[in-house]
Amino acid sequence: MKYMHLIWASLFRRKTRTVLTLVSIVAAFLLFGLLDAVRTSFNQAGQSANGAQRLQTGAKLSFIQPLPQSLGAQIAQVAGVKMVTYANWFGGAYQDPHNQVFSFAVPPNYLDAFPEVEVSGGERKAFEEKRTGALVGEQLAQRFKWKVGDRVPLQSTIFPDQQGSKNWSFDIVGIMRAKDKKTSGFWDQLFLLHWKYFDETTPYNRGQVGWYVTRVNDVNQADRVAKAIDALSVNSDHETRTQTEQAATASWMKQLADIGLIVGSIMGAVFFTLLLLSGNTMMQAVRERTSEIAVLKTIGFSNRGVMAMVLAESLLLLLLGGILGLALATTLIPIVAGASGGMLNLPVLGADSWALGIVLMALIGTLVGALPALSAMRLNIVDALAGR
C-alpha cells in the first residue's frame, strides 16, 4: 500500500489513454452486469426454499389438459402432505388479445401455499368475500395503472361465459407483493381470480382443475410424496406428473432458451476483446516508461518489486473500470426493467454476481499485466538507460 500513490501516478501518466481504456472496461462490465442479471433471473426463478417444499401436479398428457376436482381430496390423504390447493389457467388479456396477463383462477386457500407473497389481512379477507374480486401483482397494477377499488374488464382468450361473451370484469380488492423479488418476482405480474366464480360462469370448465399445488411437511420427503401422488391416478384416463416447483420451473426456463449459452458466448467475445485492448494499453504504458523503470531499479527497487508494481497497476485499471461498470449496471437495471413495462423482470445484482465480476477483473488484470510485468522485471538497467 506504501506505493499506492506511485502506482496511481503511473496509471494516470497519460490521462487520455487511461480514460479511454477505462471507458472500454466500464462498457464491458456494464454488459456483464446486465447479462448476468438476465441469466440470474432465468436460473433463480422458482429456486427458493419455499419452491422446494411445493409440488406441482399436472396431467401427464400435457400441461393444458385438466384434472378432475376429486383428485384434490385424494392428494390430501397422502402421507406427508401439509396442504393442497389448485389453480386454472384463465388466459386473460387486457384490452387486446395479445396483451396477455398471467391470470389464474384459484380457491381461497391458494395463497396459504405461498408464504413468500405478501397481501394485507384486510385485502385477503376482501378477496375471500367478493365473488368477482381479484388480487393483482404490484407491477401488473403499475403497468395498467390499476388500484384497489377499480373495476377492470379482462378478456379471457379461452373461456366465454354462458352467453358466449369472453369479456369478464373483476373488482380489484388487493395488491400482492413478492417478499423476495429475485426468486418470486413472477408474483408481481400475477392476476388471481376466484375459481368458483370462474367455474360457475364458464360452461367450458365443469369442475375441472388445471393443476394442483401441494405443500409437503418435509422437504426430504418431496420425492416420495410426488411418487405417491402420481400413483393415485396410474392407469386412469387422467394420469398425473408431479414435480417440485423448482424442477418444473427450471424445465420451463430451459425450454424457453439456453440463456447460459447465449450469455456465455457474448461474454466470451467481450472479454477476449477486452483482454487485447487493455493488454495493448499496458504494453504501451510500460514501453514508454522504460527509462523510468530503470531509474527505479537503480535507486534500489528489486526486480520483483517492479514486477509487482506493474501488475498492481493493471489490476487497479481493471478494478476501477470493472467496479464502475458494475455500479452503472446496478443503477441501470431497475430503469431497464421499468422501461420494459414488466416484460423483463430483472433482479438487482446480487453478491454472487459482484463476486464473479471481481474475480473476472482480477483474472483479466493479472493476464493483461503479466507480459508487461515480466518485461519490466527482466529489464536490464544499463541497456534501458542507454536506450538500447
Place this chain on the structure above:
Amino acid sequence: MGILLNVVLLLVLAASLAVWVILPWPGAVVLVALLAAWLVLTRRGRQAGSVANVGISTLPQRLGASAVIVVGIAGVVGVLVALLAMAEGYNQTLRRTGSADTVIVMRGASASEVMSVLDQNSVTLIAQTPGIVRDAKGEPIASSEIVVAANLPLKNGGADEEGSVQLRGVGSQVWALRPQVKIISGRRFQPGLRELIVGRGAARQFAGLVPGQEIRLGNQVWTVVGTFASDDAMESELWGDANAVADTYQRGNSRASVNARLSDPSAFGAFKTTLESNPQLKVDVATTLDYFDKQSEGMTKVIRVMGITVGAIMAIGAMFGALNTMFAAVAARAREIATLRAIGFTGLPVVVAVLLETMLLALLGGAIGCLVAWLLFNGRGASTLAAGTVGQLSFALQVTPELLWTGLKWALAIGFMGGLFPAVRAARLPVTAALREL
C-alpha cells in the same frame, strides 16, 4: 475555440450517423464512388491518398495496436449479427408457415390456435363457405384441426426431464392444403388410427420420435409412422388424425381452427365478410400469413432489442479502443504529420488520411465479424417456446445479406467515430511544437 470546435464535431458526427443508419446500400456505393473520385481527381484528394498510403503501409509495424481496432470491431459485429440472425431465423420460420392464399378461422378473440374452440356445427359451416377451393371430387380443401400439447422426453435432457411439443390433429385434406409438407421417411398416418407423423425439428429435440417406435400419450400408445419436412414452424410439431387426437384428449367433436385454401389471395375480403356476417358464427378470420406474422412479432422484437442493446454497449467499448489506438498512432507520427504541414499540405488531406486508415481497419474488422458469424451461426439450430404455441419451436439462425450489410454499417460507423477525433487532433497540431518534439 477548442470547445466550440468539439461541439461542432459532435453535431457533425450525430448527423452523419443518423444519415448513415437509414442509408440503403446504393447510397453507400454512391458515397464510395464520390470519395474515390475526389481521391483521384483533385489535388487535395491525391494528397490525402498519398498520406493515407504512408499510414497504411506502416500498419504492420503497429500490428498489436491495430489489432485492437480489428478484433474489437469484429467482436461487436459478430455478436450483433448472430443475435439479429436469431431474430431473423425465428421470424422467417414463422412467416414461411403462412401464405396469403390460405386462411385460418378461429373462435373470436382467441390469441392463438391452442386457445380456440369451435363446435362441430361451426366447423361444418366454415368449411362450406364460398371462396374455398374444391378438389376434383368437389370436396373443399379445408382441414379442421385441433392443437394440443404433449409431454415427451427430451433428447439431451436428464432421465426424468420432459419437454412440451405441439400435437396437431389434422383433417384428410391437409396434404392438399399444405403441399410444402413432404414425408421424408416412413409413410403418412392412416385416418382413425393412433398413428403419428413427426416433424424433422421435433424429431431432433425429442427422444424416440423415429418411424416404427411407439410413444405414450397419457395412458395411450401411439405409433410413429413417418417423418416430415416442411421448412417452417410445422416441422416442430407432431401430426395425427384429428378424430384420434380429439379422442385421446377428450375433446369430442370440437376443433380449434379451420384452415382452408382460397382460390386466390384476392378472395380473402369476400370470404372474411361472409363468415363475419354469419349470425351463427363468432369467429376471427385471418390469412395464415398475417396470423403467423403476428405470432412472431413479440419474440422477434425482444431478440432484436436485445441484440441492438448488447451491440451498442460493445460498440462503445470498441469505439474507445479505436480512439486509443488512433490517438497513439497520430502521436507516434506527430513529426511526420507536422513536416507534411510545414511543406504545404493543408489540414483536410491529413484528416481524411487518418479517417481512411481507421475505417479501413474497421472494415476489415467488420468483414471478419461477419465471416465468423456466418461460418459459426448460419443455419445453426435453436429452439424456444414460441408465443402462441404450446410446444418448442425449432428454427435455424439466418445470416442474411441484409444483416451482413447492417454489420458492416456498424463497423464503419464505429471506425468513423474512433478516427474522427484523432484525425482532427493530427490536423490541428501546431507545426512548430510538433517539430520541436523529440
